[in-house]
Amino acid sequence: MGEVRKVQKKLRQIENLEIKISLAPEERFKISRKAELRSRLAELLLQQSGPQYTLGTVAEGNKEKMKRQVVDAPEDLPSQTPTASKIPKGERQPKAQAAPAQQSASQRQTAPGRDGDGDGGARRTQPDTGPQGTRVSDPQPPPAGSDARPATPTTDVGNQPQAEQQDTEFASLKATWEKTKFRLRLLEGHTDIVTCVVAIDNVVISGSRDTTVKVWHVPTATQQRNLGGHSGGVTCLSAPPPEYCRKLARSLSLSEKDRFILSGSADCCVKIWSLSTGQCVKSIYTFNAVTALCFVPEGHGYIIAGSDGGKVQGWSWQTLESCQSINAHHEAVTSIQAQGPLVFSGSVEGDVCVWENLCSEREPLRLLQHWDSQVTGCRGGQGSRLVLSPRGDRLFLGHGRAFIRVLNWRTGSMSRLTNHSSLSGVTDCIHQTPGLLIGSCYDLANGQSTLNMFSLPQCRYVTSLTSADVPRILCFAAWLTGSGGHRWVTGGQSLVVWEQLPASAKQRGDVTVRRDSRLDASLLESEGDTDEDEDSYDEDGEEEKDCQSQDATEGESSSWFRCVLQ
Template sequence: MGEVRKLQKKLRQIENLEIKISLTPEERFKISRKAELRSRLAELQLQLSGPQQTLGIVGDGKKEKMKRQVEDAPEALPSQTPPASKILKGEEQSKAQATPAPAARQRERGGGAEIGRRREGTEPANVSDQCRDADNEQHLRQEEAEFTSLKASWEKARFRLRLLEGHNDIVTCVVAVDNLVVSGSRDTTVKVWHVPTATEHKNLGGHTGGVTCLAAPPPEFCKRLAWSLSLSDKERFILSGSADCNVKIWALSIGQCVKSIYTFNAVTALCFVPEEDGYIITGSDGGKVQAWSWHTFENCQSINAHQEAVTSVQSQGPLVFSGSAEGGVSVWENRCSDRDPLRLLHHWSGQVTGCGGGPAGRLTLSPRGDRVFLAHGRAWLKILHWRTGAMSRLTNHSSITGVTDCAHQTGGLLIGSCYDVANGESSLNLFSLPQCRYLASLTWPDAPRILCFAAWTTGSGDHRWVTGGRDLIVWEQLPRSGKQRGDVTVRRDSRLESCSLESEGDSEDDEEETDDCEDDEDEGRAGRRDSAEEDGGSGSWLRCVLQ
C-alpha cells in the first residue's frame, strides 16, 4: 500500500510540473515517466483490489469508514439558502439555514427542557404545528420531485464540442461576452473568439508576461468609458491582468488597449465591482489586494491581505471575496469611497478552511450568498459559511487521486472540474443548487485537465460553456429533439451520489490528503525553495503556473 501512495504522490507532482514553461532536464525526465508510473499504479491497484474495496480508489480502507458513516447518518435535509441576490435582505434566516450543525448542537445543549415536555406528552399537539409539519412535508416532496426531474433531464443532455485553436500555451482564464469568448494564456496574448463560427476574431497582444486573469465590466459601465473615449456606446471592454504587473483595458470591437494600469506587482487575480462608479480589484503574487477607481483609474487602496499569492478574487454585490495560495479566504465590504473603499468583514485562515496547499497551492472560489465554494486541488469542493466559519465539503471525485481545479455557478447549477492524476481522466461534475445534490458527470475521450471555466445561455435557454487548460473548448448544448449525436458522455458516479455532502467534523481524510501532496523525499524541493528566496520572495504559485 505504501508504494501505491508514493506513486500517487509522484503523479500529482508531475501534473504540477507540466504546467510550468521552463523545465530543468531533471524535471523533463520526471514528466517522461508519467505513463510508466500510471501503468505501475494500475498494476498495483489490480493486485491489491478485493471484493470489499479497491485500494487504488479508496486508500487505506478509509472509504469503508466513510461509507459506514454515510449509511448510519440520517438523510440531511436540503439547504434552503436563498439566492445571492436576496441574501443580504435575509441574513439571519440564511445564517440559520447555512449552518445546521451548530444550530443542532445548540438545541442539544439548551433544549433539554423542551424535549422533556415533549416526552411527557401531557398536552395535545398544537394544530398550527401539525399544519406546519404538513406544509414542510409537502414542500420536501415537491422539492424531491423537482430534483428528480432535473436529474433525468441532465442524464439525457448532449453537448457538441468545438476546439478553438490559436494559443501556443496553457489557457489560464476565460470570460464570455455576448457571442464572444475571450481567453488569456501563458503565451502573453488575449484572444477574442466568435463562438457561432468557432474562429479567432481578434488577437490582443501587448502583455510581456503570461496573462493570469480576465474580467468583463457590465454594459452600463462600458458605456461610461466608451463615452469618455468617444467610442460607440455599444463598445464592450475586457480587463486583463498579467505577470508583467499590468492591468490592461481592451476595446473589443477595435481590438486595442485603451488604458494600462501599472500595479508594481505581478497580477494574479482580478474582478470588477459594479458599485457606484465601479472598482477594479486586483490580487498580487505577494498577497496584496488593491482597489482601483473605474472613473479615474487611480489606486484607492492597497492591503497586505494574504501571506501568499492571491489566486482568486470574486465580487457579489457590494462584497468582495479573495482567496490565496495558503488557503486563506477574506471577505470585504465595498464602502464606495474614493479612499480605502474595502473594509475587512471576515478572514478565515487555511487552518480553518482546510485548503492549505503550501506556497505552490492554488485556491479558486465562487460565492453564493452566505456560502463560498472553494476548489483547492483536492478530491472535494469545500464550502465555507463565511459569516460563521463553519465548513463542509462536497465530494467531487470518487478517488483520492482526483483534483478539483475550478468551480463555477450558472443558473441553478454548481459545476466542478475534476481530474484524476492516476489515469489522466477529466470530467465536469454537476450539482443542483442550493441543495448541492449530485446530478451527473460529463466527460469525453481524451479530455484534458480543465483549469478555467465560463458559461452563458442562448436565447432558447440552452447552455453554452467554454473550458480552458491545455485546450480551449466550447461546449454547445444540443436540442433534445432530433437525432444529433453529442460528443459528451453523460454518466453517474454512484459513489458521488451516496456521500456527496459531509460536515468537517472529522477531517482525517483531508489531513492525510494534504500530507500526500507534501513530498519530503523530493530531492528538488530545497533547490526550489532557495530559488524562491533568490527571486525576492515572489509567489511560487505564480512561478509554477506562469514561469
C-alpha cells in the first residue's frame, strides 16, 4: 500500500500543477512523468485486486480492517452515535467509541423506512455560548426525528410492505437511469479554469480564474453577457431567490423582473451584478480574498462569505452594510452552504462549523456546532478542498478522496459512501437535485471523470455517467426543464452542458451509462475506522525531497484551491 499511496500523491501534485497559470522547468518535468506514473499506479492496483485487496477492506500497516456493509438501511448510515461533545474552537475532539452493531443484514432489510432528515433547519437548538461564541454548556440530546435516534425494533412485520415499496421504487429509479441518454454541448468563451457555476432557469452563470463572470443561454448554447470587473480570479457565485431580487430591484429603481448574481473573487471583492443590464450594482471590499459565498434567504436576507484567512463575514441584503465578521477557521474557507436558517462552513484544515441565523441586523450568525478534522476525518493536506452539501441532520462532505463522508452535524457521528471503486478516485464536488445525490469523481490512474448518482434519502447507489470528452469536474449545477428532464452544467478545464434526451429519442447519447457493482454497498465506518489518508504516511527520501521542492516553489499554493487564487 505504501508505494500505491506515493504514486497517488505524486499524481495529485501533478494534477494541481497542471491548472497553474505558469510553470517552472522542474514542474514541467514532473508533469511529463504523468503517463509513466499512471501506468505504474494501474499496475500496482491490478496486483492488489485479488482476494487480499477488496473494496470492503482498508489496509493499515500489516493488518486489514473489514468495513461493515449497509444492505438496506438508508437512514441508519450514522449508526455510530458518539457523545455530542461541543468543543471550544481549537481544541481537539476525542474520537468517539463506536457502539457494536446490533442488527444483522436481514434485520435491516425488514426495518421500517425512516426519513432521517429530521426537521433540519426548522429546529433551532439553543446552546449557551461564551463571549466569543464558544460553547460552555453540556450537549443537548438530539431532537426527535434526527439521524441520531435509536433504531426501531425490526420485528414488526407490519412495516414490511413499506420496505418492499422502497425497494420497488429504487428498482424503478435504477432501471430508468440505466436507459437514460445525455447530449453534451461545450460552452466556449473562458480562457482559464472554470471555478464555479450556478443555474437560473435556462441561464447558466459561470465564474473563472480568467477574472470574468459569463452568462449563457443554455438552449442556444450562446454567451449572453460577459461581466468583467474583477481584477482577480472569480472563486464563487451565488444566486439570491426571485423575491429578494425584487426587493433589491425596487431599492435601485430597476425592473422587478431583474435577477441578480453574487460573485466573490481573489481581488477581495464581493460584487452584485444585474443580469438584465450586465452592470455591477454594488461592490463590497472584504480585505481578504473571497473563497466561498452563499445567500441566506431568511428575514431580510444575508450575504455570507468566507475568506482565504478563515473569516466568515455577513452583510445585510436590506442595507448592504457589514453586520458581522468572525475568525471562524484557522485556514481558508472552501465552502459555505445554507439550509433554512442554518449556515454550514468548511475549511482547508477539514473542520466544519454550523451556524444559526438569528435574523438580526447585528451579528446574525451564532455558532451551534464545531467539528474538527479529528471528527470529520477530512484532514488538510496537499490538494485538500472541503466541499459541503447539507440535507437535514446530515452533511455530505467531499475532500478529494474516493469516499463521500456523511456527518450527522448534531451528534458528530460519521459514515461514508463509496464514490469510487479504488483509492485512486478523487471526489471534487457534491450536488443534490430532486431525488438524487450526485458526486463527481476523477480517476488519478486513467484521467477519467465520472458522475455517480445515489438515491435520496436512502443514499443507495443508482448508476454512473461518464464521457471521454469531459475533463476533471471541479464544479457542478443542475436543474429540471419544463418537461421534467435534467439539465446539468459542469466546469473545470472546460464548461459543458449535459442535456437529457427524451426517452423516445432515436439519436445516440454522448454519455456512457454504466453501473459499477462494487459501489452497490455503502461502506459504514466507526469513528476510529477512518480510511487511509494518502498524505499521512512517511515517505522515502525521494518523495520527501519532491514535496520539499514543490513546497519551495509553490509555498501554500500546491492545492487546487490555492491555484485558483493565483
